[in-house]
Amino acid sequence: MGALILEPLARPDGMTTHEYAHRRLRQAIMVGSIRPGESLTIRGIAEAMESSPTPVREALRRLSSEGALKVLDNRRIMVPKMTAERFGELIALRAVLEKHAARRAVAHITERQIDRLVEIDTAQDEAIARKDNATALLLNQEFHRTLYTANPDQIIMPMVESVWLQLGPFLGIAMEHVALLYFVDRHQEAIAALRKRDADAVAEAINADICEGIGGFERAAIENLLRLARQ
Amino acid sequence: MGALILEPLARPDGMTTHEYAHRRLRQAIMVGSIRPGESLTIRGIAEAMESSPTPVREALRRLSSEGALKVLDNRRIMVPKMTAERFGELIALRAVLEKHAARRAVAHITERQIDRLVEIDTAQDEAIARKDNATALLLNQEFHRTLYTANPDQIIMPMVESVWLQLGPFLGIAMEHVALLYFVDRHQEAIAALRKRDADAVAEAINADICEGIGGFERAAIENLLRLARQ
DNA sequence: ATTTTGGAAATGTGATCACAAAAATCAATA
DNA sequence: TATTGATTTTTGTGATCACATTTCCAAAAT
Structure with missing residues (x-):
């Protein structure tokens, strides 16, 4: 034991x-x-x-x-077992939730808060540059959280965090078998859209951020990872 | 006490x-x-x-x-206090979540399960006819739950139930001050769309069901209810 | 009349204990 | 050797207790 x-x-x-x-x-x-x-x-x-x-x-x-x-x-x-199907559901749900959260934050976010997003994003880029995955992950979460919680009546954050939690085990498996997590982000795109108060564009940037980030794993790659982890 | x-x-x-x-x-x-x-x-x-x-x-x-x-x-x-803003967030979130849940159930639901939905819906209509609000509410939930859980890998149900829970206090207030809850439902529309395997139409039926049901309260009516309840 | 203050009651918190069910271990048997 | 069966250990569960904090209420002071 x-x-x-x-x-x-x-x-x-x-x-x-x-x-x-x-x-x-x-x-x-x-x-x-x-x-x-x-x-x-x-x-x-x-x-x-x-x-x-x-x-x-x-x-x-x-x-x-x-x-x-x-x-x-x-x-x-x-900890629940991860499957390719569950992973797909989690990513799809994450996209829906966070698109919605982002959209409803646009009307409330201040320029000051957008500046804060820029800070977090550059810090994250630095972490990625020095291959500090753990910090990069945390900063990525902080970016999204800061955006969504700009809406003072927001109710969705616990659900977003629940999805993040459920994706955790997959991250663990991926980090073990893939040298480093490929970090694409669409944060700058989101920031630009926020400055223009273009809710649709913000939602689309967040959607792309998720789908091309952790959601970008091909089904074959996922099943491969899970097979490796099982053994 | x-x-x-x-x-x-x-x-x-x-x-x-x-x-x-x-x-x-x-x-x-x-x-x-x-x-x-x-x-x-x-x-x-x-x-x-x-x-x-x-x-x-x-x-x-x-x-x-x-x-x-x-x-x-x-x-x-x-129990969290209800405000008009929070109510609005809850309804918007409920619509987003359940549209998504419904859409992703379409590919999995069986004809047998659709028959079950019909049974639940007619039972609900009977409950409404005899003004049995409590039973109608339960059957309405069972209708939605049965639909969404047709997807075996579904992950969203706990979140849907969380929103239902958070709307509970509003139901309590509404039931106290409004004689009976006006029950419009778009269940038959949803069922027809399910039979045709038309995911978009299913999602839209669910959306309408929510927005015209509990979501249909006007802001003025909500604030009025909440003011009455406060005192 | 309002505010302050003192103590009593109520409340949240966490450690410990006893019990039952489950798991693990090991010996005896096929 | 594999399997069964009994014993031991581990584990989850819930009641109880002690402690610290908060709340409540009445009496005293302003």
Whole structure:
């Protein structure tokens, strides 16, 4: 039984234990560092983060409601298995959700916030240039999140994050077998469209960003990756 | 402190306590029987369903991850307040999600399943005819759920249900102040389109069903309802 | 009358314990 | 050697308890 490895994570004070457990597990899943099928035990996790079963269970419940984990009939908890079909559904859903989120942000976003997007994008390009995949991934997420949350009444962000979470295991597999993730982004296109307040163009840029980014994997490539991972 | 009223609910055996608590609270929220702002206490709920804090807390965590509940800074838990803006976001999101879910179900649904949709729709019409709003609501949900889950790899259903949950409080308010919910539905249109395997027409029927149903409330009417409820 | 303040009650949180079910281990048998 | 069966260990679950924080309420002060 291999011990669970969990990246330590800063814990702001006032943060409850279950919240901390949730964040730490979530981050691990998001970057694909927990393998589908790997058995997660409550006591194991509690021990790994030096706490007790109660708050860990709360974290696991939340993650299962977010689609990041699946409870089996045995009541065992695991990261859902990835299939080519599921991957396709996730990408299609991601595109629909984020197109919509982007479109509804256009009316609310300020020039100041667009400037912030530019900052994030250049930081991401630098990370890509120095082949720092982890940082690039985080900055890419921050770009999208900053855009979508410009809408103050926005409700969609938790769902977008749920899709990101569910794509995590695929990222993990891809990173293991492909040297580096090919990063195309259409962020500049999105920024230009935002400046012009052209909602359709923004939505289309985000759509292309997703479809040509992680969504660009060919079905054959996906099945190949999954076959490699299975063994 | 008014005691919490919770509809008793059948508990299939093998169902865990936290799961049961989750389902019961979820159903109460979904039909709007818990008012926004009403304070929910863990011990209160535990007492109401004759269990203990631990499983109730797990249920509350799940519901907050599903957007049905919100944890305040006080760590108090409540049903989110409804505003006209939030309502608008929810309806727009609901339309986008369900159009997509419907479209992606078309290729998978069987004639047998379409027959089932017809059954559900006629049962709903009967419920509407006898002014049985609660049953009509449930059957309407079952219609949509049956359609969307025809796609075996579907991933979107939890998100659709999350939106339904978040609309719950509005339903509660509307039911209190409007004698009966005006039920227009475009189900027959959707069924006809399904028989023809016309994905665009299915999506459009679902879109109309949502926009002319609960989404059809005018902004003025919404603000009026919310003002009435506040007092 | 309004505000302040003190303590009592209520509440969220997390650790621990006991129990039952599931999984794993190992010995005995075919 | 493979398989069955019993025992041991592991695991999920939920009740309970102790602690810290917040809320509530009444009495006192301004």
